[in-house]
Amino acid sequence: MNYTFADNINGLKPSAIREILKLSSQPGIIPFSAGNPAGEAFPSKEVAEISNAILEKDPIMALQYSVTEGYAPLREYIAKYMKEKYSVGSEDDDIIITSGAQQVMNLVTKVFVNRGDTIICEDPSFIGSLNAFRSFGANLVGVPVEADGIDLNALENAIKISENVRFLYTIPNFQNPSGVTMSLEKRKAVYEICKKYGVLILEDNPYGEIRFSGEDIPTIKSMDTDGIVIYAGSFSKVLSPGMRVGYAIANKEIMAKLTVCKQTDDVHTTLWSQLVSYKFVTEYDFEAHLEKIRSIYRRKANLCMRLADEHLKPAVDYYPVEGGLFLWCKLPENIDMMEFTMKALENKVAVVPGTAFSVDTAAKSDRIRINYSTPTDEQIINGMEILGKLLK
Amino acid sequence: MNYTFADNINGLKPSAIREILKLSSQPGIIPFSAGNPAGEAFPSKEVAEISNAILEKDPIMALQYSVTEGYAPLREYIAKYMKEKYSVGSEDDDIIITSGAQQVMNLVTKVFVNRGDTIICEDPSFIGSLNAFRSFGANLVGVPVEADGIDLNALENAIKISENVRFLYTIPNFQNPSGVTMSLEKRKAVYEICKKYGVLILEDNPYGEIRFSGEDIPTIKSMDTDGIVIYAGSFSKVLSPGMRVGYAIANKEIMAKLTVCKQTDDVHTTLWSQLVSYKFVTEYDFEAHLEKIRSIYRRKANLCMRLADEHLKPAVDYYPVEGGLFLWCKLPENIDMMEFTMKALENKVAVVPGTAFSVDTAAKSDRIRINYSTPTDEQIINGMEILGKLLK
Numbered sequence: 001m002n003y004t005f006a007d008n009i010n011g012l013k014p015s016a017i018r019e020i021l022k023l024s025s026q027p028g029i030i031p032f033s034a035g036n037p038a039g040e041a042f043p044s045k046e047v048a049e050i051s052n053a054i055l056e057k058d059p060i061m062a063l064q065y066s067v068t069e070g071y072a073p074l075r076e077y078i079a080k081y082m083k084e085k086y087s088v089g090s091e092d093d094d095i096i097i098t099s100g101a102q103q104v105m106n107l108v109t110k111v112f113v114n115r116g117d118t119i120i121c122e123d124p125s126f127i128g129s130l131n132a133f134r135s136f137g138a139n140l141v142g143v144p145v146e147a148d149g150i151d152l153n154a155l156e157n158a159i160k161i162s163e164n165v166r167f168l169y170t171i172p173n174f175q176n177p178s179g180v181t182m183s184l185e186k187r188k189a190v191y192e193i194c195k196k197y198g199v200l201i202l203e204d205n206p207y208g209e210i211r212f213s214g215e216d217i218p219t220i221k222s223m224d225t226d227g228i229v230i231y232a233g234s235f236s237k238v239l240s241p242g243m244r245v246g247y248a249i250a251n252k253e254i255m256a257k258l259t260v261c262k263q264t265d266d267v268h269t270t271l272w273s274q275l276v277s278y279k280f281v282t283e284y285d286f287e288a289h290l291e292k293i294r295s296i297y298r299r300k301a302n303l304c305m306r307l308a309d310e311h312l313k314p315a316v317d318y319y320p321v322e323g324g325l326f327l328w329c330k331l332p333e334n335i336d337m338m339e340f341t342m343k344a345l346e347n348k349v350a351v352v353p354g355t356a357f358s359v360d361t362a363a364k365s366d367r368i369r370i371n372y373s374t375p376t377d378e379q380i381i382n383g384m385e386i387l388g389k390l391l392k
Numbered sequence: 393m394n395y396t397f398a399d400n401i402n403g404l405k406p407s408a409i410r411e412i413l414k415l416s417s418q419p420g421i422i423p424f425s426a427g428n429p430a431g432e433a434f435p436s437k438e439v440a441e442i443s444n445a446i447l448e449k450d451p452i453m454a455l456q457y458s459v460t461e462g463y464a465p466l467r468e469y470i471a472k473y474m475k476e477k478y479s480v481g482s483e484d485d486d487i488i489i490t491s492g493a494q495q496v497m498n499l500v501t502k503v504f505v506n507r508g509d510t511i512i513c514e515d516p517s518f519i520g521s522l523n524a525f526r527s528f529g530a531n532l533v534g535v536p537v538e539a540d541g542i543d544l545n546a547l548e549n550a551i552k553i554s555e556n557v558r559f560l561y562t563i564p565n566f567q568n569p570s571g572v573t574m575s576l577e578k579r580k581a582v583y584e585i586c587k588k589y590g591v592l593i594l595e596d597n598p599y600g601e602i603r604f605s606g607e608d609i610p611t612i613k614s615m616d617t618d619g620i621v622i623y624a625g626s627f628s629k630v631l632s633p634g635m636r637v638g639y640a641i642a643n644k645e646i647m648a649k650l651t652v653c654k655q656t657d658d659v660h661t662t663l664w665s666q667l668v669s670y671k672f673v674t675e676y677d678f679e680a681h682l683e684k685i686r687s688i689y690r691r692k693a694n695l696c697m698r699l700a701d702e703h704l705k706p707a708v709d710y711y712p713v714e715g716g717l718f719l720w721c722k723l724p725e726n727i728d729m730m731e732f733t734m735k736a737l738e739n740k741v742a743v744v745p746g747t748a749f750s751v752d753t754a755a756k757s758d759r760i761r762i763n764y765s766t767p768t769d770e771q772i773i774n775g776m777e778i779l780g781k782l783l784k
Contacts, residue, residue: 001590001619001643004558006506009649036457044451052444059436063632065428099491099636099658106657110527114398115507132656135502166396198393227393240455242663244491251393257401264524265498266491270662271634 008115008137024350030383033350034374035176035325037237038300041293041373043280047240050279051272062272068263070097070247071274077281078233078247086208087222088231094255096262099269101206101234101246105132107265108167108202108230108248111257113138118162120199121169122150124328124357124367126176129169129204138166142359145175147319149182152189159197167200167230172220174207174324177357177369181322184217191223199228206234209290211323212298227251235277237325238290243273297325297373304372304380311388325373328354331366335391341368343390349383400507400529416742422775425742426766427568427717429629430692433685433765435672439632442671443664454664460655462489462639463666469674470625470639478600479614480623486647488654491661493598493626493638497524499657500559500594500622500640503649505530510554512591513561514542516720516749516759518568521561521596530558534751537567539711541574544581551589559592559622564612566599566716569749569761573714576609583615591620598626601682603715604690619643627669629717630682635665689717689765696764696772703780717765720746723758727783733760735782741775 024033054062069075075095082088089095098104105128113119115137121130123142133140141158144151150170159165170190172182182190194201203220221231230250235243248258262268280286301321308318308327315332331337341353354367372380416425446454461467467487474480481487490496497520505511507529513522515534525532533550536543542562551557562582564574574582586593595612613623622642627635640650654660672678693713700710700719707724723729733745746759764772 003592003643003645004504005649006502006504006509008506009503009653012649012652039452039456042452042455044447044455047455048444048447048451051447052440055436055440055443059440060431060434061634063434063436063439063634064431065628065633099662102656103658110398111401112396112398114400117398128656128659131652135653135656200395236457241457241659242453242455244658244660244662251395253395257397257404260404260523261401261527264494264520264527265657266495266636267520267633268636270491270636270665272664273662 008135011137012131012134021352023345028348029345030349030379030386031374032370032383033352034371036374037241038296038373041296042240043284043289046280046284047276050276050283054272054275054279062275064271066268066271068259068268070095070269071271071278074274074278077278079249081281082233082249086219088219089221089249090224092227092251093249094252095247095249096255096258097269097274098246098248098262099266100236100241100244101204101232102128102132103262103265104230104232104246104248105129105202105204107258107261109133109136109138110261111254112166112200114164117164117166119167119169120155120158120162120165121359122171122175123359124177124354125169125359126171126204127356130359133169140359145178145180147180149180149186150190152186152193155190156193159193159199165197165199167202168194169202169204170220171204171206172217173205173211174321176207176324177326177352177354178328179319179321179324179326181217187217187220188223191220191229195226195228201229202232203229204232206237207324209238210294210297212294212301214322221249230254238293239277239280243270243276245269245273245277297323300372300377300380303377304370304384307381307384311384312391315391325371327370327372329368329370331368333366337366337368340390344387347386347390349386400527403529404523404526413744415737420740421737422741422771422778423766424762424775425744426763428766429633430688430765433688434632435676435681438672438676439668442668442675446664446667446671454667456663458660458663460651460660462487462661463663463670466666466670469670471641473673474625474641478611480611481613481641482616484619484643485641486644487639487641488647488650489661489666490638490640490654491658492628492633492636493596493624494520494524495654495657496622496624496638496640497521497594497596499650499653501525501528501530502653503646504558504592506556509556509558511559511561512547512550512554512557513751514563514567515751516569516746517561517751518563518596519748522751525561532751537570537572539572541572541578542582544578544585547582548585551585551591557589557591559594560586561594561596562612563596563598564609565597565603566713568599568716569718569744569746570720571711571713571716571718573609579609579612580615583612583621587618587620593621594624595621596624598629599716601630602686602689604686604693606714613641622646630685631669631672635662635668637661637665637669689715692764692769692772695769696762696776699773699776703776704783707783717763719762719764721760721762723760725758729758729760732782736779739778739782741778
């Protein structure tokens with residue numbers, strides 16, 4: 001049979017980089033292309049203890065159907081934690097537990113975007129979110145990212161000239177892939193610009209808790225007196241991505257729609273994951289665990305940046321990072337990025353070609369993304385040396 | 393701020409029965425309104441054993457990111473099991489693990505349906521699926537369900553007179569809410585009609601494994617020589633709904649699209665749930681477990697039907713059931729269904745008003761749905777007696 005797919009789905013083209021990423025998961029390959037938390041960052045022993053206790057004491061609760069909004073004590077914990085630590089959330093807001101933060105991107109798009117409507121995105125940006133937007137037929141308009149975050153003039157201009165702008169998608173902390181953190185001044189300005197034009201902000205903050213140097217900068221959501229910011233958080237980078245636990249905090253009116261859509265999407269997030277997350281953050285020392293993770297990524301990031309300076313500079317430039325998982329490297333003009341990426345793969349080093357993160361899928365790029373959380377320290381040392389040799 | 397939601401979502405009206413269902417989960421209420429598996433049907437001890445072993449031996453694998461298609465050994469197991477036991481699946485087919493079968497409904501609609509396209513549904517049908525279809529702006533066309541399944545003439549007529557029919561949604565075994573099982577003759581005819589008009593079939597079979605009397609009837613998917621049937625299965629009723637593990641089996645070309653969409657929806661299904669499901673079906677006696685569940689539901693269904701005969705007949709009529717979780721009861725003409733439902737709730741018995749399952753949300757109904765899996769035997773005895781008294 002010849003299948004006729006929905007128009008939105010026909011627009012989703014098979015990605016040229018998919019084959020590279022497939023190859024890159026093979027054994028023997030140095031995985032600079034991944035985005036996984038380091039295995040050593042998982043509190044495996046604690047999760048086992050918690051899980052055993054849950055399944056011994058109250059197995060039926062963990063195995064039965066649950067409510068779409070999420071496990072109430074976990075929702076209350078997050079609401080309180082985010083309010084006290086980051087001034088996120090108001091009396092007009094509510095919270096929903098999702099199957100990873102990816103589901104927030106999906107639900108928000110479903111709730112707000114008609115086919116052809118515009119979503120403004122940082123360019124480059126996280127491919128998973130861009131594809132979620134594309135899967136609803138959204139018109140993506142990219143705005144360049146500078147060393148201190150999104151280009152404000154370009155943002156205002158993009159909003160002005162685009163039709164039916166539904167929201168701005170931004171990752172203010174340790175942006176994926178650029179590693180850039182938006183300055184406080186820009187966050188304030190972004191909020192004011194969006195407020196002025198009646199544009200919502202989808203603030204994605206998966207890496208916020210893994211700042212390993214410098215000072216926290218207030219979230220855009222903490223400035224949200226007008227109910228225009230939808231905040232997406234995640235346990236993937238601070239506890240476990242395999243569990244699939246994320247959340248959204250937004251105005252109650254928005255939340256009611258997100259909840260109806262989540263009900264039709266997957267009914268509720270796996271209860272075991274929610275229970276384990278809840279017990280971990282309340283019965284163990286979550287802050288000490290975060291400190292441990294931060295010190296792991298601090299070590300790995302510093303190692304990676306030191307080796308980049310040694311092997312890749314001055315030909316290659318990158319934004320120094322204070323958190324997150326990635327180095328975004330600019331190749332010299334005389335090097336073809338895709339050719340370099342393929343050459344690296346032949347030499348057993350997998351990086352992600354910059355084009356993967358372009359809002360315009362036909363755009364060229366002179367960048368590669370290097371992940372330092374997944375490879376071992378030894379792999380980082382060997383991999384950076386190999387990339388350095390290839391450059392010469 | 394005044395929010396502007398997507399057109400598809402504006403069409404999702406808050407359900408009038410939501411309040412009833414909320415009330416019905418309060419303590420002291422007899423929960424004939426639920427759809428939960430019986431607590432005693434969960435293999436709690438086995439799940440705890442399996443989970444403990446996984447988290448002791450290979451915690452990082454369980455906690456790390458995984459592939460969108462699902463855990464490969466589980467996919468292979470299901471493919472083999474469904475092929476050998478139910479002749480489901482061919483060389484042209486592939487399988488994806490989903491976050492419950494609800495996600496199959498969501499993904500299939502996303503992949504095939506443009507706003508305004510038609511989905512043909514059995515009428516009444518499962519509200520969760522109907523709402524998933526509605527959430528993409530589908531035009532739902534209902535076809536009556538008879539004692540042996542869908543009305544064939546009405547089905548062919550509905551396909552003929554509707555525009556852009558994308559698929560037929562059917563639950564052939566122990567249909568929710570009617571309890572009806574489609575005859576073999578009708579399954580063959582449904583397949584031929586859909587083939588003739590180039591209409592896909594979404595075959596939802598969450599209850600197939602809990603047939604407690606009578607003989608299995610071949611699935612429609614087992615007749616699928618043309619790649620027109622998408623089969624949805626689930627572990628929710630045979631293992632645990634809280635784990636959120638379902639799956640789809642369909643032609644590889646369809647599967648490629650479902651996979652891209654699942655990636656943007658939630659990346660992958662919770663890995664712990666997939667690992668536990670896999671180990672349970674391969675390391676324990678799954679067939680013996682199914683027999684145990686069937687005997688629980690046989691007892692509860694028989695008890696419920698015997699009491700319906702005693703307290704509700706002849707005023708109330710219902711289709712006798714050979715599996716599944718529900719009795720679909722027709723009230724006498726002189727009784728207003730909503731009034732009866734509210735009266736029952738005042739008397740601490742919660743049933744679901746038939747209107748909840750109508751394809752046309754404005755339609756009237758003289759039916760109520762009674763679930764016998766969630767209440768205890770004692771609650772079934774008391775509840776049916778109360779309903780009987782109310783009838784008089």
